[in-house]
Amino acid sequence: MRVGDSIYLDHQATTPIDPQVKLEMDPYLYDVFGNPHSSEHSFGWYASKAIDKARAGVAGLIGADPDEIIFTSGATESNNLALFGLMEFFNSARRRKLIVSQIEHKSIINIAKKLSNEYNVDCFYVKCDKYGLLDGEDIGQSLKDNSAAILSISSVNNEIGTIQNLIEITRLAKSHGTLVHVDASQAPCAIDIDVVKMDVDMLSLSSHKIYGPKGIGALYVRRDVQKLMKPMIIGGGQEHGLRGGTLPTHQCVGFGAAANVLKAHIASGERERLRKLKALFLAELSRAGINYSVNGPPENQRHPGNLNLCFHGCIAQDLLMATQPHVAASSGSACNSGVFEPSYVLKAIGLTEEDARASIRYSVGRYTTEKDVTCAVEYILRAYTSLNG
Structure with missing residues (x-):
């Protein structure tokens, strides 16, 4: 995808809004502007009906029922509601353990730290x-004493694209009476999701990862688990009393539309097209003689749009800057006070600090073309040659 002189290859950070999604959102920015919770006039009725349709679209993407979808501001809020919303369950069930992995998104890692430091929750890091595949024996060991309230994992890793074996992990957790929360922000573009077959209790979603608008997400919560939860945002009782506040009709509509559009693209072979673009990317890098290696899992266990590459002999930040403004990608590094720290995910899978600092994530998407890929490699080659010259 090109925007001016720039080629966008950072689709796991965010995706552009699909034109069909924008078309469906537009009327709800202007004509159908009523408060969806106003139940005494037609303006509210039309808005409420649109949200019902959107909720059904999101539910249909993951095999849920519409009343199990709680709209939020995004996956980060969904993750917070899933874990903090069950604090009373931690206490009443006398289960003080939360199980997460070493390679979770920061929103989960930092929630775990807060629960541990301030709420006396015992956190176990698988x-x-x-x-990037989770150690089954380690999960089993963490569950052995039956003290775990929740196991929370990402179904698809945001940096290296690893697809976890959810069904196997969930079966193991359920055998010990542990609830399962899944951060599925990256999952819909990568795998088919069925919350019933996967037997998950809660699942977080993000609209802007599936070509919908930013600022809207959802938490799937199984009906019986909803009874255990307490709201984090207190308001007028919206979303079954679990998330107060007036719903943004246009954003909900966009999320629902994006879910429906994604299903159509998956059916037409979008994932296979992304895999072919990645294969072309790697072939072009090899043909150019660039010294690189691929971080993470083999293709059959990886997000179809994800490539995480180590450019040996380079520093990722230097290579990224040298390709600006022509190629947009990301390193996965965190910057604190101007000091770039290598990705904790890459270090967790065994990369040296030097290789982690040399690694960049490229992610192709719906509007990426073969020409975009070949041109991007040309820019990378120029920058790589310059930095190693």
Whole structure:
């Protein structure tokens, strides 16, 4: 995808809004502007009906029922509601353990830290192998004493694209009476989701990862689990009393539309097209003689749009800057006071600090073309040659 002189290859950070999604959102920015919670006039009725349709679209994407979808501001809020919303369950069930992995998104890692430091929750961090796949024996060990209230994992990793074996992990957790929360922000573009078959209790989603608008997400919560939860945002009792506040009709409509559009694109072979673009990307890098290696899992266990590459002999930040403004990608590094720290995910799968600092995530998407890929590699080659010249 090109925007001016720039090629966008950072689709796991965010995706552009699909034109069909924008078309469906437009009327709700202007004509149908009523408060969806105003039940005494037609303006509110039309808005409420639109949200019902959107909720059904999101539910249909994951095999849920519409009344199990709680709209939020995004996956980060969904993750917070899933874990903090069950604080009373931690206490009443006398289960004080939360199980997460070492390679979770920061929103989960930082929630776990807060629960541990301020609420006396025992947090267990599951190890992973060099591909980012979670260690089954480690999960089993963490569950052994039956003290775990919740196991929370990402179904698809945001940096290296690892697809976890959710059904196997969930089965193991359920055998010990542990609830399962899944951060599925990256999952819909990568895998088919069925919350019933996967037997998950809660699942977080993000609209802007599936070509919908930013500022809207959802938490799937199984009906019986909803009874255990307490709201984090207190308001007028919206969303079954679990998330107060007036719903943004246009954003909900956009999320629902994006879910429906995504299903159509998946059916037409979008994932396979992304895999072919990645294969072309790697072939072009090899043809150019660039010294690189691929971080993370093999293709059959990886997000179809994800490539995480180590450019040996380079520093990722230097290479990214040298390709600006022509190629948009990301390093996964965190910047604190101007000091760039290598990705904790890459270090967890065994990369040295030097290789982690040399790694960049490229992610192709719905509007990426073969020409975009070949041109991007040309820009990368120029920058790589310049930095190693």
